[in-house]
Amino acid sequence: xxxxxxxxxxxxxxxxxxxxxxxxxxxxxxxxxxxxxxxxxxxxxxxxxxxxxxxxxxxxxxxxxxxxxxxxxxxxxxxxxxxxxxxxxxxxxxxxxxxxxxxxxxxxxxxxxxxxxxxxxxxxxxxxxxxxxxxxxxxxxxxxxxxxxxxxxxxxxxxxxxxxxxxxxxxxxxxxxxxxxxxxxxxxxxxxxxxxxxxxxxxxxxxxxxxxxxxxxxxxxxxxxxxxxxxxxxxxxxxxxxxxxxxxxxxxxxxxxxxxxxxxxxxxxxxxxxxxxxxxxxxxxxx
Amino acid sequence: xxxxxxxxxxxxxxxxxxxxxxxxxxxxxxxxxxxxxxxxxxxxxxxxxxxxxxxxxxxxxxxxxxxxxxxxxxxxxxxxxxxxxxxxxxxxxxxxxxxxxxxxxxxxxxxxxxxxxxxxxxxxxxxxxxxxxxxxxxxxxxxxxxxxxxxxxxxxxxxxxxxxxxxxxxxxxxxxxxxxxxxxxxxxxxxxxxxxxxxxxxxxxxxxxxxxxxxxxxxxxxxxxxxxxxxxxxxxxxxxxxxxxxxxxxxxxxxxxxxxxxxxxxxxxxxxxxxxxxxxxxxxxxx
Numbered sequence: 001x002x003x004x005x006x007x008x009x010x011x012x013x014x015x016x017x018x019x020x021x022x023x024x025x026x027x028x029x030x031x032x033x034x035x036x037x038x039x040x041x042x043x044x045x046x047x048x049x050x051x052x053x054x055x056x057x058x059x060x061x062x063x064x065x066x067x068x069x070x071x072x073x074x075x076x077x078x079x080x081x082x083x084x085x086x087x088x089x090x091x092x093x094x095x096x097x098x099x100x101x102x103x104x105x106x107x108x109x110x111x112x113x114x115x116x117x118x119x120x121x122x123x124x125x126x127x128x129x130x131x132x133x134x135x136x137x138x139x140x141x142x143x144x145x146x147x148x149x150x151x152x153x154x155x156x157x158x159x160x161x162x163x164x165x166x167x168x169x170x171x172x173x174x175x176x177x178x179x180x181x182x183x184x185x186x187x188x189x190x191x192x193x194x195x196x197x198x199x200x201x202x203x204x205x206x207x208x209x210x211x212x213x214x215x216x217x218x219x220x221x222x223x224x225x226x227x228x229x230x231x232x233x234x235x236x237x238x239x240x241x242x243x244x245x246x247x248x249x250x251x252x253x254x255x256x257x258x259x260x261x262x263x264x265x266x267x268x269x270x271x272x273x274x275x276x277x278x279x280x281x282x283x284x285x286x287x
Numbered sequence: 288x289x290x291x292x293x294x295x296x297x298x299x300x301x302x303x304x305x306x307x308x309x310x311x312x313x314x315x316x317x318x319x320x321x322x323x324x325x326x327x328x329x330x331x332x333x334x335x336x337x338x339x340x341x342x343x344x345x346x347x348x349x350x351x352x353x354x355x356x357x358x359x360x361x362x363x364x365x366x367x368x369x370x371x372x373x374x375x376x377x378x379x380x381x382x383x384x385x386x387x388x389x390x391x392x393x394x395x396x397x398x399x400x401x402x403x404x405x406x407x408x409x410x411x412x413x414x415x416x417x418x419x420x421x422x423x424x425x426x427x428x429x430x431x432x433x434x435x436x437x438x439x440x441x442x443x444x445x446x447x448x449x450x451x452x453x454x455x456x457x458x459x460x461x462x463x464x465x466x467x468x469x470x471x472x473x474x475x476x477x478x479x480x481x482x483x484x485x486x487x488x489x490x491x492x493x494x495x496x497x498x499x500x501x502x503x504x505x506x507x508x509x510x511x512x513x514x515x516x517x518x519x520x521x522x523x524x525x526x527x528x529x530x531x532x533x534x535x536x537x538x539x540x541x542x543x544x545x546x547x548x549x550x551x552x553x554x555x556x557x558x559x560x561x562x563x564x565x566x567x568x569x570x571x572x573x574x
Contacts, residue, residue: 011553225297256297
């Protein structure tokens, strides 16, 4: 489980770093970014909790790191940020000319169909391999939260709902809430998982919320000027499912905001404070 | 003086906007970005002060808008941010294959040499045309501050030092402090102004600081892991010149920081608060 440091830049008294490693799950070389608050960039004995951020269509680990302005609050609260790429990458990795399938569009699923199944296993990568890598190489504890945007908001909700024992809290900006019933989801889930739609339900937050037994706190933020709101995101499906089954999701609707990183930057402090309440509660992780 | 709105996106309860206009100074079409805090995006009678931000080599108006995280404090303090492009642009505009001359590298001078002099008049554009345009189209008052990064830090220092009556305060991140004596400056000033180096001095902050009569407050922030520090930036030349002539420049040296926007993002709050002290002092601009 070796990782190779590509760059390390000081940010808010900590370090913003990028790494490369070989992923055995994805069967290719992968990049990820890490923000280490002051004290986490050296061996001082303290172990920090981690927020995993899953990005949206076409993004890499760079977009959130450069545009969200999350380091300021991560530094203040003492939270490590881990930002993976959005899909397997490379010349040997299957791809598609469109932006919403193939590289940059992993949708955080384990593909079962050709030509995708050889590499497209982002679900296992995020749930298993990446946390093991982070916990083996950085001064972090096993308190994890998960968040993301758009396709990554979908990923955060799905992964958090299916693995409540692994995450203290879940949040999402502008998530694809009901992918089995929107064009992005139908295209990607059909390609990666095949025509049998019952398999798709394992990756649909609006379905999974009704199956959840162990409830984790969830915060969802949505702008009402989001250009993808009605056709692709369908937050009303998740909100209705949560109400029906009594899952206490905190929905925040923000007037005038769109789908961009300007929206994320405006409310990332609120999301980090939300996660901090759970990540840092009864924190006896100091060694 | 008509301007055309290209985009408007909500950010921290205000609006992040991009505009296009025809510049009579630069003789081409130009883009600029504006951040309007809440209340400045509608006609409510209040007039806001403005911080002009000048970006560095290869940048457009997008880099600072997306990466600096300045909107949060601009919203809190009630300051309009105006971010111009770094040079004239277009197919008809002279250019050079290298990144440090031509488009993206205007160095905020009025060129006197062929083929540059037809368009490369960024000094006049920033000092005269752009403020007139902003003050004619937005609810702003005539309190202006100026800041910038690298080549734009040079621009902010030069323009502020030469026009103290127009700016309340001046700041710079990692500025090119002594362009007449560094490779970037020698190349650009030689091309734009010709071989006679006495003309270059009008665009050298370390020379101008000694000629300044009306002193405005200046803040300069510099990281000590900046890859351009010794060869290109030469802050010691400005610091020494300021000490010799008794100009009270506040220099801040930050350990571990490099030349990137991660450095700017870490200290933009401090710069905005510095300018706010002067921009908002005795503010009777409410109508």
